[in-house]
Amino acid sequence: MPKVALITGITGQDGSYLAEFLLEKGYIVHGIKRRASSFNTQRVDHIYQDPHIDNANFKLHYGDLTDTSNLVRIVQETQPDEIYNLGAQSHVAVSFESPEYTADVDGMGTLRILEAIRILGLEKKTRFYQASTSELYGLVQETPQKETTPFYPRSPYAVAKLYAYWITVNYREAYGIYACNGILFNHESPRRGETFVTRKITRGLANISQGLEDCLYMGNIDALRDWGHAKDYVRMQWMMLQQDQPEDFVIATGVQYSVRQFIEWTANELGMPIRWEGTGVDEVGYAVVPGSAQETVVVRIDPRYFRPTEVETLLGDPAKAKQKLGWVPEISTQDMCKEMVTSDLAEAKKHALLKKFGYDVSVSVE
Numbered sequence: 001m002p003k004v005a006l007i008t009g010i011t012g013q014d015g016s017y018l019a020e021f022l023l024e025k026g027y028i029v030h031g032i033k034r035r036a037s038s039f040n041t042q043r044v045d046h047i048y049q050d051p052h053i054d055n056a057n058f059k060l061h062y063g064d065l066t067d068t069s070n071l072v073r074i075v076q077e078t079q080p081d082e083i084y085n086l087g088a089q090s091h092v093a094v095s096f097e098s099p100e101y102t103a104d105v106d107g108m109g110t111l112r113i114l115e116a117i118r119i120l121g122l123e124k125k126t127r128f129y130q131a132s133t134s135e136l137y138g139l140v141q142e143t144p145q146k147e148t149t150p151f152y153p154r155s156p157y158a159v160a161k162l163y164a165y166w167i168t169v170n171y172r173e174a175y176g177i178y179a180c181n182g183i184l185f186n187h188e189s190p191r192r193g194e195t196f197v198t199r200k201i202t203r204g205l206a207n208i209s210q211g212l213e214d215c216l217y218m219g220n221i222d223a224l225r226d227w228g229h230a231k232d233y234v235r236m237q238w239m240m241l242q243q244d245q246p247e248d249f250v251i252a253t254g255v256q257y258s259v260r261q262f263i264e265w266t267a268n269e270l271g272m273p274i275r276w277e278g279t280g281v282d283e284v285g286y287a288v289v290p291g292s293a294q295e296t297v298v299v300r301i302d303p304r305y306f307r308p309t310e311v312e313t314l315l316g317d318p319a320k321a322k323q324k325l326g327w328v329p330e331i332s333t334q335d336m337c338k339e340m341v342t343s344d345l346a347e348a349k350k351h352a353l354l355k356k357f358g359y360d361v362s363v364s365v366e
């Protein structure tokens with residue numbers, strides 16, 4: 001019998017890569033998508049299967065992490081061997097704008113799924129993965145951060161995820177559920193949401209290189225992050241649920257870079273190296289945009305993107321994952337950046353052509 005997985009957040013970056021990964025392993029994959037006024041399934045459209053065909057092994061269900069009865073029904077209908085709880089209001093800056101909603105989805109949503117497992121008597125059948133985060137470390141108490149490093153969350157998002165972390169541990173200890181936290185450091189890809197910093201940079205500078213935008217407005221470009229590739233990280237999410245005993249693991253590359261460096265790599269990749277001038281909110285990045293003669297300002301600091309409390313530095317120690325599971329990341333941060341630039345540049349070129357020729361792309365454009 002094929003294994004059955006249920007993924008919350010299947011329409012997000014990680015959900016889409018994890019669904020691909022599990023389908024390749026022969027799983028039947030169920031995913032929860034939210035009702036939206038327009039299509040929100042772009043990241044999984046390529047693996048979508050017509051529900052009318054027999055033996056479809058990829059199925060989407062409408063649902064929401066704020067809706068207990070709906071979650072209980074979906075878990076009952078799908079009887080999953082594994083649940084991956086990836087759904088979340090995942091933007092740290094947005095969590096300061098919508099703290100209560102973030103707590104409901106990211107904190108209580110986790111409890112609702114765990115309760116569904118318990119209410120339905122699936123404690124011995126269903127394994128549970130919780131998408132925990134390096135944001136739990138916030139104001140860091142130890143460097144590098146590992147499984148035993150104390151937490152100090154610095155945003156409503158991180159505080160909600162702290163609840164989710166501990167309720168997962170508690171349900172493991174109280175009810176014997178196979179439940180694990182993956183404490184994942186930042187991971188990115190061409191499918192990363194457009195408002196997270198790496199994608200904002202690769203997309204923004206690619207657009208500037210094609211004359212579609214003038215300037216990229218950034219927040220704290222001296223923040224340090226440990227960035228990996230989402231494909232490597234979803235493999236680890238699955239590995240964590242295949243062990244004899246449930247445990248929590250830090251997943252990271254063990255190397256950190258600044259946002260400023262990520263901007264520089266991206267600009268170099270696009271053939272428009274950056275020269276910095278000024279300090280603080282007056283700081284700007286100059287570059288020669290391909291096709292133009294002189295240096296222009298392509299980066300400006302906008303305090304709008306500063307957070308009320310910032311996480312300045314994060315660096316993970318993935319030694320436990322390497323030692324116990326043999327997991328090591330395969331894609332370097334620089335190669336990931338290149339992949340993102342290539343993808344965003346191709347999109348920008350398409351848009352530049354549309355802009356130049358109007359929407360009639362049947363016109364020859366040699």
Ligand code: NDP
Nearest residue numbers: 009011012013014064065086087088090131133184186187
């Ligand atoms: P995304 O923001 O790309 O995806 C989040 C997913 O959650 C989307 O499918 C979204 O749906 C869904 N979602 C949002 N709100 C609800 C809700 N109320 N009910 C049901 N589903 C909802 O995040 P990532 O893929 O990057 O991250 C996956 C998980 O891992 C998240 O929990 C995140 O907090 C966590 N995490 C991420 C890290 C990273 O660096 N990427 C690092 C550590 C943890 P829709 O598409 O409709 O918006």
Ligand code: GDR
Nearest residue numbers: 090092133134135185186195196197218219220221223305
């Ligand atoms: P983060 O990711 O907050 O670490 O959360 P994000 O990419 O949003 O920010 C990383 C760092 O870059 C700084 N920064 C900016 N960030 C954004 N978004 N926009 C800007 O213009 C900008 N300028 C500077 C930020 O201040 C921050 O220091 C991500 C999410 O995926 C979470 O869900 C996940 O839990 C953590 O990673 C691990």
